[in-house]
Amino acid sequence: MEENPRPFVQINNLPKIGDFCFTLNPKERHRITAFNQTTATVKEPRISQYEYLDQEKTSHLLNLKTSKEIYDFIASTLSNHSKGRPKDLFIQLISDVTKFCQSRAFDVEKTATVLSQFYQTHLYFTSGLQVSAEKIYIYFKELMMCHSLPFPPAQKKVFSVKEAKDILEFFCKIYLRNLPLVKYLCMPNFALYLNYEIPPRPVLHSTDKKKGKKGTDRSDKKKAKKSAK
Template sequence: MEVNSTKQMKTANGEPCPPKVRILIWADLTYSDMEEIDQTESIPDIERILFRALSIDMPEPRLGILLELYTNIVLFCRKKHYSREQTSVLLSIVKNVHQVNTETPLNNSEQCFTYYTELLLCHSVRRPPFSINLFSAEQVTDITKYFINTYMRHYALYKYTFTPQMYMDISLTYTGMPESTDTEEPPSSEDMVDADNEMNEDAEGAKDTASSETFSTNMEDTPKPGPSPKAELRSIVQKEVKEEVMRLSAQLEKRLQESNQQLTSALSALETSIHPKK
């Protein structure tokens, strides 16, 4: 069962809201796909089936990372002796959470984990037509441990790898500056003929030594052009922009480190809470 998705809304922070929770039985992998996977022992063959069934269309190394993620889920379900329905649903849950993670470059780890718990709860409690009891309480604990130790533990790496990079493109316009007067009108054909005639006459009547002395004298007397006011202004602005970009990059790196520390603390608390009491 799969409900048609609607256009996603955005939160006050600009983050896209996760899609509505829905039952995901055979949403991405059909019964025949799971039957084919169960009959396959080779990991490359499992990856080939997942590549075709999930319609993964992206270049390396993203393709290899995704196939490894989904293949490990299949191996985990085999180890726990889960049914084909359970394996298909777990693959779809991780696929949907990964899509929510990579839809924004902002840190939405809490939103991703909340969406994961809602999806898992939707397949663990019998309340038709809103949810079904596909997973037991013990299986929910095992799946949550696995999801935390595999996906959420490397949440930042998945976001960095699969989220499109954002670049700052700055365009500067100068107001109040005089327009450049370097361009000159091209000479007419008559002026060019007169200039050629004069050059020929000078070349015939002048000696080589006098020409060389005159040329060197002219070169020494010609003043070198200094930097224009527009070039100086551009250099100052570029320097200020570069310093500001470096400052913003340092602040962003500090915030990312703080977010990773908070995520690590939250994951440690979750692992402690889901461990069975002795």
């Protein structure tokens, strides 16, 4: 072992281990990102056809032809949101959903409903770290049921059975499969740093010399006995 072992490596500007634990002081909790709650309002599944875009904007969006026009128009509806990866991902998501609606020849009502379902589901998933893939699927499916069954006032038949199935499969393909990526890009990520350095292995002294001495003494005694005989 070294007489003066090297000091542990100290990384500056990192939170202490106690910062990752629950604190009862509300004034201190805001310093820890994991404790901060989103300001987005998560609504229960219900009829919400124009939750994201109104009828006029949805009609204009459906008439756009190129991907750039669709992307730029969606970005213009989010002018109040700060720039960054979460915003870029959401714009791309709504762009893909719009192209899906255009490929199915959906009218304004159906397109607005699909956009609202993806919009509300994305808000729900990014509302907290505890939202699982199962909860997301159930939430979107319940929204789908609200717009697929003829039971007013809680439900309204906007989509046929086949259309509802196609939308649900599209959701699983484009969003549910990519939840890890969505979570990485849109939500805070954490890492735990331990200021600990593994000490060096102790140096073991060899015992070959002692064994060699003992072996030499025994051979000398045997030779002395033979000479005595």
